[in-house]
Structures are given as structure tokens and as C-alpha cells.
Amino acid sequence: VSRLRLVVAEDALLFREGLVRLLAELGHDVVAAVADASALCSAVAEHRPDLAVVDVRMPPDLDADGARAATQIRAEQPEVGLLLLSQHIELRHCLPLLGTPGFGYLLKDRVLHLDEFDDALQRIAEGGVALDAEVVQALVRSRSATALDALTEREREVLGLVAQGHSNTAVARLLRLSERTVEAHMRAVFTKLGLHDDGSTHRRVLAVLAYLESHAPR
Amino acid sequence: MIGMSSLAGRALTAAATVAAVGGLALGLATGAEVGYVAVPGAGLLAVVVAWVIVRHDPTSPVGPALAWSTSSITVVLTNDLLAESAETADPLPLAGLAHEVWVGLWPLNLAGVFALLLVFPDGRRPGRLWAGLPFLFAGAAVGMVVGMWGAGQVGNQIVGEPTGWRRMLALLSMAGIAASMALAVLSLVLRYRAGDERRRRQFRWLALAGVVVVLCLLGGWVGLSAGVGTAVSMTPFLIAIVALVPLAVGIAVVRHDLFDIDRLLSASLAWLMTLVLSAAVFAATVMVASRALDANGRIGPTAAAFVTALLLLPLHRYITNLVGRLVDRDRHVAVQTVERFAAEVRLGRRQPEEVEAVLRDAQDDENLQVCLLRPDGTWVRLDGSAVPEPTGHTIEAGGHVIARITLGWTSARARRRLADLAQAAWVPLEVSRLRIGLRDALDAVEASRVRLAQAAAAERKRLERDLHDGAQQRLVSTGMRLRLLQRRLQRGDVGTATEELDLAVGELEATVAELRRIAHGVRPQRLDDGLAPALEAVRAASPVPLAMAVHDLPELDETRALTAYLVVSEAVTNALKHAHAGRIEVDVAGDEDHRLCVDVRDDGIGGIPPTGLVTLRDRVLAVGGHLEVHSPVGGGTAVRAVL
Numbered sequence: 001v002s003r004l005r006l007v008v009a010e011d012a013l014l015f016r017e018g019l020v021r022l023l024a025e026l027g028h029d030v031v032a033a034v035a036d037a038s039a040l041c042s043a044v045a046e047h048r049p050d051l052a053v054v055d056v057r058m059p060p061d062l063d064a065d066g067a068r069a070a071t072q073i074r075a076e077q078p079e080v081g082l083l084l085l086s087q088h089i090e091l092r093h094c095l096p097l098l099g100t101p102g103f104g105y106l107l108k109d110r111v112l113h114l115d116e117f118d119d120a121l122q123r124i125a126e127g128g129v130a131l132d133a134e135v136v137q138a139l140v141r142s143r144s145a146t147a148l149d150a151l152t153e154r155e156r157e158v159l160g161l162v163a164q165g166h167s168n169t170a171v172a173r174l175l176r177l178s179e180r181t182v183e184a185h186m187r188a189v190f191t192k193l194g195l196h197d198d199g200s201t202h203r204r205v206l207a208v209l210a211y212l213e214s215h216a217p218r
Numbered sequence: 219m220i221g222m223s224s225l226a227g228r229a230l231t232a233a234a235t236v237a238a239v240g241g242l243a244l245g246l247a248t249g250a251e252v253g254y255v256a257v258p259g260a261g262l263l264a265v266v267v268a269w270v271i272v273r274h275d276p277t278s279p280v281g282p283a284l285a286w287s288t289s290s291i292t293v294v295l296t297n298d299l300l301a302e303s304a305e306t307a308d309p310l311p312l313a314g315l316a317h318e319v320w321v322g323l324w325p326l327n328l329a330g331v332f333a334l335l336l337v338f339p340d341g342r343r344p345g346r347l348w349a350g351l352p353f354l355f356a357g358a359a360v361g362m363v364v365g366m367w368g369a370g371q372v373g374n375q376i377v378g379e380p381t382g383w384r385r386m387l388a389l390l391s392m393a394g395i396a397a398s399m400a401l402a403v404l405s406l407v408l409r410y411r412a413g414d415e416r417r418r419r420q421f422r423w424l425a426l427a428g429v430v431v432v433l434c435l436l437g438g439w440v441g442l443s444a445g446v447g448t449a450v451s452m453t454p455f456l457i458a459i460v461a462l463v464p465l466a467v468g469i470a471v472v473r474h475d476l477f478d479i480d481r482l483l484s485a486s487l488a489w490l491m492t493l494v495l496s497a498a499v500f501a502a503t504v505m506v507a508s509r510a511l512d513a514n515g516r517i518g519p520t521a522a523a524f525v526t527a528l529l530l531l532p533l534h535r536y537i538t539n540l541v542g543r544l545v546d547r548d549r550h551v552a553v554q555t556v557e558r559f560a561a562e563v564r565l566g567r568r569q570p571e572e573v574e575a576v577l578r579d580a581q582d583d584e585n586l587q588v589c590l591l592r593p594d595g596t597w598v599r600l601d602g603s604a605v606p607e608p609t610g611h612t613i614e615a616g617g618h619v620i621a622r623i624t625l626g627w628t629s630a631r632a633r634r635r636l637a638d639l640a641q642a643a644w645v646p647l648e649v650s651r652l653r654i655g656l657r658d659a660l661d662a663v664e665a666s667r668v669r670l671a672q673a674a675a676a677e678r679k680r681l682e683r684d685l686h687d688g689a690q691q692r693l694v695s696t697g698m699r700l701r702l703l704q705r706r707l708q709r710g711d712v713g714t715a716t717e718e719l720d721l722a723v724g725e726l727e728a729t730v731a732e733l734r735r736i737a738h739g740v741r742p743q744r745l746d747d748g749l750a751p752a753l754e755a756v757r758a759a760s761p762v763p764l765a766m767a768v769h770d771l772p773e774l775d776e777t778r779a780l781t782a783y784l785v786v787s788e789a790v791t792n793a794l795k796h797a798h799a800g801r802i803e804v805d806v807a808g809d810e811d812h813r814l815c816v817d818v819r820d821d822g823i824g825g826i827p828p829t830g831l832v833t834l835r836d837r838v839l840a841v842g843g844h845l846e847v848h849s850p851v852g853g854g855t856a857v858r859a860v861l
Contacts, residue, residue, distance in 0.1 A: 012687070012691050012695075014691065014692065014695040014725075015691055015694060015695050015698075018694075018695045018698035018699060018702075019698065021698075021702055022698050022701065022702060025702055025705055057686075057687070087686035087687070087690050087691070088682075088686060108690075108691075108694050109690075109693075109694050109697065111694070111698060112694070112697040112698060112701055114701060114705070
């Protein structure tokens with residue numbers, strides 16, 4: 001577990017202060033805490049942090065400014081990890097980032113589960129993915145049902161956790177299964193969906209997300 | 219057109235004038251019988267009309283022909299006068315010649331009428347063959363004179379009748395005259411058939427005169443049979459023949475659009491036929507009744523009168539219809555087209571909005587426009603597009619103006635036709651108007667529903683933001699505070715834990731307050747205690763003097779109470795925010811029909827259009843009420859909602 005250098009962008013003072021204290025408590029180094037989208041961009045350019053934690057809805061427009069700033073940061077500094085925080089699932093402004101390496105999207109109240117939150121931060125910083133269970137559910141719900149109909153309930157559960165960015169080990173722990181069982185489920189999922197599995201957690205997540213993405217009923 | 223120089227026309231008419239005046243002067247000078255004076259005298263009218271026609275169109279042969287139609291009769295009469303004098307002791311000049319041609323000259327009586335028949339109304343003939351007709355007439359007339367040369371007249375007896383070949387010639391000439399007269403009438407009929415609308419109308423003037431002449435003749439006969447003297451009975455007939463025919467010809471040529479000849483003719487013909495048929499029915503009934511019952515009883519005439527009266531009106535209606543179809547075919551067909559269309563609309567086979575196309579067709583005016591009056595006083599075309607108030611023929615139904623029809627081209631005749639058509643078309647017009655009204659109302663309802671939906675969506679969005687960015691944010695922050703505290707306590711660091719917990723509880727209280735505020739936006743909580751306390755809260759919150767009267771409240775359900783509350787609070791907000799009101803009056807009361815009347819008046823700047831306060835109006839309409847806004851610029855605003 002490494003000590004991360006972070007930039008926090010959040011307009012609500014109460015929440016920002018709480019978040020900064022919480023991240024410090026988790027042992028991370030918050031190099032800047034800002035309240036709007038443009039300040040976020042300049043802070044990231046200045047500090048080159050491992051990770052930026054960004055509120056989706058921020059001034060000036062109080063719309064999806066955070067998501068747009070994230071897209072811009074990704075274009076200018078692809079090495080900076082991005083974690084978007086939101087009060088509710090609102091994906092339309094960050095669809096291009098969804099499922100790309102080093103990107104996460106969590107509901108704000110997930111920060112209250114400190115260990116999982118910290119785990120997500122670490123995964124993103126290492127180029128992994130951290131998607132909220134709600135995001136994955138939203139993605140799965142919007143997929144053509146037929147493609148996922150072939151999966152058993154357990155397989156769908158495993159798929160969901162993998163899509164959230166968890167490793168086999170984490171999935172096994174969360175579902176209280178043996179790691180071998182999880183691997184077997186994943187193989188079955190990959191076969192049924194016709195995906196290629198090369199064993200790497202990150203790439204596996206990406207493959208699953210890409211699959212979900214490409215089968216979206218547009 | 220018969221080629222005729224204006225000089226020739228004038229010369230012929232002048233000659234006819236000389237003949238007429240000369241004949242009259244001779245009759246007066248010799249103190250002859252009344253007929254020798256009266257006929258040339260009456261004939262002068264035709265001469266005068268002929269001069270009017272000659273002035274109007276010097277090249278028209280109608281003028282001279284009309285002049286000669288009576289003058290030729292005067293010439294024959296004059297000849298009679300001269301011929302009669304030949305056998306007296308004191309013969310007039312030329313009496314000898316006059317006596318020789320005396321009996322054979324009678325075809326000259328018809329010469330003028332013959333010419334008139336051939337050239338009326340503008341000299342056109344149906345074909346080249348007809349050019350020979352005048353020669354046939356002239357030849358026959360000469361033949362008659364030659365055949366009857368020397369024959370004389372004593373009283374009503376002809377003396378010295380010809381024999382041998384002259385008798386044959388006279389008979390042949392007689393046939394020739396009859397044939398040429400018949401052919402002249404035929405040519406008139408053919409020209410009528412081939413003629414355009416204008417010529418037909420001219421013909422119809424002549425026909426009208428003819429019908430009236432026949433009517434007068436019939437009247438005369440009736441008079442005679444009733445025992446009225448010959449002079450009284452037949453005078454109308456004679457006046458009609460010498461006065462009406464020239465007048466009709468004159469009008470036809472000079473001012474054929476003077477009256478609606480079609481109607482006059484059709485009505486006269488219809489009455490003529492009704493009269494004849496009624497007389498026939500009367501006579502037949504009298505006959506049958508007197509034969510069947512007793513010969514000298516009074517039942518016969520009484521029954522006849524009863525039967526005739528019974529039949530008269532239906533008979534007349536039927537005949538009018540029949541004659542209308544025959545004589546004024548165009549108008550009749552047009553009206554029937556529109557009536558048929560109206561019937562098809564009633565049966566649901568055609569759309570009432572087609573009425574404009576049907577009227578255009580019937581009126582033969584492709585620029586005819588139908589405009590309908592909407593209930594709000596504005597005018598629209600049939601497709602619903604708005605137009606400024608049109609001019610034109612106004613159509614009313616039940617005392618209200620419903621439509622106006624504008625003609626592309628107009629004339630007295632076109633306007634009369636339109637009046638008839640519009641009468642036949644009022645049902646489709648009214649239905650179209652009502653449908654447009656209905657569509658307007660539906661559009662308004664639709665728009666109101668969309669606005670309500672949009673308002674509801676905006677309201678939900680606002681609510682969602684309030685919840686996400688307010689209460690939810692506070693709760694997460696409080697959660698984080700507690701988590702941090704938990705970590706510190708795990709490490710055994712009690713430190714400022716009490717203060718931290720105090721802050722967390724404070725946050726939770728603030729969140730509860732926030733949630734309460736949001737919930738109040740959804741539905742004012744004070745409404746739980748009733749409308750009056752909720753309104754009292756509005757009064758208490760007003761920064762300017764607000765006089766409120768709430769009385770006689772009916773039983774209110776949640777929806778009505780909420781709507782009334784929102785009307786008051788939004789109208790008050792509006793008065794404060796936009797109207798800069800210094801004083802507001804609110805009056806909420808139930809009426810005898812258990813409706814709730816909400817009045818909000820202020821002394822602000824006014825100027826809200828009657829269609830303003832859309833959101834409020836929609837709310838009120840949505841619960842089946844209505845809203846009136848009276849807001850003259852500078853005169854304050856009065857909002858009245860009835861729920």
C-alpha cells in the first residue's frame with residue numbers, strides 16, 4: 001500500500017474538508033484541495049499527482065463540469081489517475097473514460113467504507129479500474145438482456161465484481177469463494193460471451209467493460 | 219353581326235319615326251276612329267326606345283328593327299285610312315294606290331317584329347343560310363300584295379278576291395310569311411341556345427315581356443268570362459304588348475344587368491303556370507262537383523275553391539322548382555350543388571372544410587374566400603390561419619355572425635348568387651367554425667398539459683438537486699466525521715471526541731431542517747391544519763400590508779385547498795416581486811354553488827397581459843377552475859380564480 005499524492009476537487013466545503021481529513025487519515029498526501037473545475041485543471045498541471053478525486057457536479061455551471069475537466073486532464077496528462085465522485089449515477093459526460101485504465105467512478109457515500117475506498121484509490125493509481133456497483137448494474141441493465149441471459153446467477157455476480165475492477169483474489173474474498181472457483185466462473189463467463197482471457201486482471205476488466213459497452217442498445 | 223353603318227341605322231330609325239309621327243298626324247287630322255290614333259300613339263314609345271338604343275349603339279340593327287316593329291303597323295293602318303277614303307267623295311292623296319294594295323299589305327304588320335326576331339339582341343345569326351330568310355319574307359310580302367292586288371274591304375268582308383294564278387300566289391305567299399315567321403322564332407331559339415351568359419340574359423328580358431303579355435291576355439280572358447267589359451279586360455294586354463316589349467328590348471340591349479332577370483322571369487313564369495293550373499283545377503272541380511251532386515247547389519264552387527286553395531301552395535312550390543331548373547339553370551344547379559354538399563356533410567361523407575372549394579365552384583370564382591369568426595372575435599380561414607377582419611357577405615346563424623365570404627370579383631348578380639349559396643352552405647360553415655373552436659380549445663388544453671408536465675419535470679429536477687446537493691451531502695459529511703472519529707477512538711485518542719460528536723449531531727439537525735424545508739416546497743405543511751391557517755402564514759410572511767379575508771369556506775379536498783393556497787402565494791409573490799405592490803388584498807370565500815373564489819388584488823404597476831401567469835392558469839385549469847387576470851398598466855393587478 002503506497003502513499004499517494006492526491007488533488008481533491010469538490011465545491012461543497014463541508015464535504016471537501018471531510019474528504020481531505022479522511023484521505024490524510026488513510027495516509028495519503030493531499031497536495032491540493034480546490035472548489036471548481038478550472039482550479040482543478042491548473043492544480044493537476046502544477047502538482048502532477050498520482051490521482052485526482054473529482055466531484056462530477058461543480059461550478060461554474062453546476063452541471064457536469066467535473067466530468068468535463070476529467071476528460072480534459074485525461075487528454076493532457078494521461079498518467080494521472082482519475083476518480084469521479086457523484087451523488088448519483090450520471091454517466092453521459094464520462095462515457096469515453098468509462099473502462100479506460102486508471103479511471104474510477106464511485107458514489108460519494110462509498111467514502112464511508114474506508115478500506116474499500118482506499119482499495120479503489122490504489123487500484124486506480126496502478127492503472128486499474130474502480131467502478132461503483134451501481135455503475136456496473138446500470139451498464140448491465142442497459143445491455144441487451146439476451147447476451148447475459150446465458151450466464152448463471154453466480155457467473156453474473158462474479159462478472160459484476162470483475163467489472164467493478166476487483167481482482168480474482170478480491171472477488172473470491174468478497175463472495176467467500178475459493179480463488180479457483182472464481183477463476184472457473186470467469187472462464188465460463190468468457191467462453192459464453194466469446195471473450196479472450198489472458199489472465200491479467202486489468203485487461204480482463206477492460207475486456208468485460210468493452211463487451212458491455214459494445215453491446216449497448218443505442 | 220349584321221354589318222350596318224351608323225348612318226344607315228339612324229336613317230332607318232328616322233324613317234320609322236316619320237312614319238309613326240305621320241300616321242299619328244294623319245289619324246288626328248282626319249278625325250278617324252280611336253284605333254287609328256291610339257295605335258300610332260302607343261307605337262311612339264317603341265320609337266323612343268329605339269332612339270335610346272341607337273344612341274347607345276348606332277351600328278346595332280336592333281334599334282331600327284324595334285322602331286319598325288310598331289311603325290310598320292302604323293304604316294298599314296295609314297294605308298287602311300287612305301284606302302277607305304278612296305271610296306268616299308273626298309279621297310285623300312295616294313288613296314288610289316292605297317286602295318289597290320289595301321288587303322295584300324297586311325304582312326307588313328309583321329315586318330318589324332320579324333326583323334326584331336332576326337337581329338335581337340345583337341344581330342348575330344346562327345348561320346349563313348339564315349341570311350336568305352329576309353328575302354323569303356320580302357318575296358312573300360310582295361307576292362301577297364301582287365296576289366291581292368285590287369281586293370277591297372267593306373266592313374270585315376273582303377271584296378274582289380283574286381282568282382286563278384293570283385289566288386295561288388296569295389296562298390303561297392301566305393305560307394311563305396308563316397314559314398319565315400316560324401323560322402325567325404326558331405333562329406331566336408337557336409341563338410339563345412348558342413349564346414353566352416350575357417346574351418341569354420338579354421333574351422330572357424324578351425321572354426319576360428312575352429310571359430307578362432300572355433299573363434295579361436289570360437287575365438283579359440278571365441275578365442271577359444267574368445263579364446267585365448272588353449275595353450277594361452283587354453287594355454292591360456294591349457299596353458303590355460305595345461309598352462312592355464319595347465321596354466324589355468331596350469333594357470336587354472342597354473342595361474341587361476339592371477335587375478336579376480333570371481329571378482323575375484322564373485318567378486313570373488312560375489306564377490303564370492300556377493295560375494293556369496289553379497284555374498284548371500278550379501274549373502274541373504266545379505264541373506265534377508256540379509255533375510256529381512246537384513246542378514245548382516253552391517257546393518261546387520265552394521269545394522273548388524277549397525281544393526284549389528289546398529293545392530295552390532304545394533303546386534306553386536313544385537312549379538317554382540321546375541321553372542327554376544328550366545329557366546335559371548345556372549343558379550339552380552349552383553344552389554343544388556351546395557345543398558347536396560351540405561347533405562353529404564350531414565351524412566358524414568364529406569368534410570365541412572371543403573365548403574370553400576364547393577362555393578368557389580358553384581360561384582365560379584376561384585378567388586372566393588371564406589373567413590370564419592372565432593368565439594374570441596378573431597377571424598380565421600378554414601385551415602385555421604388567422605386573417606384580419608374581412609369585408610364581404612356576412613352569414614349569421616341564430617343571430618350571431620359566424621362567417622364572411624369575400625368574392626374575387628363582384629357584381630350585383632354575383633352578390634345575389636352568393637346570398638343564395640351562403641344560405642344553403644350555412645350548416646357546413648357553422649360546423650367548420652365549431653370544429654376550429656374545438657381544435658383551438660384542444661390545442662390550449664394540450665399546451666397547458668405540456669406546460670404542466672414541464673413544470674412538474676422542472677420541479678422534480680429542482681427537488682433532486684436540493685436533495686443531492688443539500689441533505690445527502692450533509693449526511694455523507696456527517697458520516698465521514700463519524701468515521702474519522704471512529705478511527706481516532708480505535709487508536710485510543712479520545713481528545714475532542716465529545717465536540718466532534720456534538721458537531722455531527724448539529725449536522726444531523728441541520729439536515730432534518732433542510733429536509734423539512736424541501737418537503738414544504740412539495741406541499742405546504744400548514745395545509746394539514748386547513749386552508750385558513752396556511753393562508754395566515756402567507757399573510758404573516760408578507761413584508762407589505764396584506765389584508766386577508768377568509769370566509770364561508772366550502773368543504774375542500776386536498777387538490778382544491780392546495781391550488782387555492784398556491785394561487786394566493788404565487789399571486790402575492792408576483793405582487794411583491796414584479797408589481798412592486800405597496801398593499802395587497804386577499805379575499806377567499808365560497809359561493810352558493812360550493813365553488814371557491816380566490817381574489818388577490820394589489821396596487822402595483824399592473825401590465826400583466828390577460829394571458830399572463832401561465833403556470834398559475836394551468837394549475838387552476840387542471841383542477842377544472844378558471845382564472846381571470848385584470849391588470850391595466852399602472853392600475854394594479856386583480857387575479858380571480860374560481861375553483
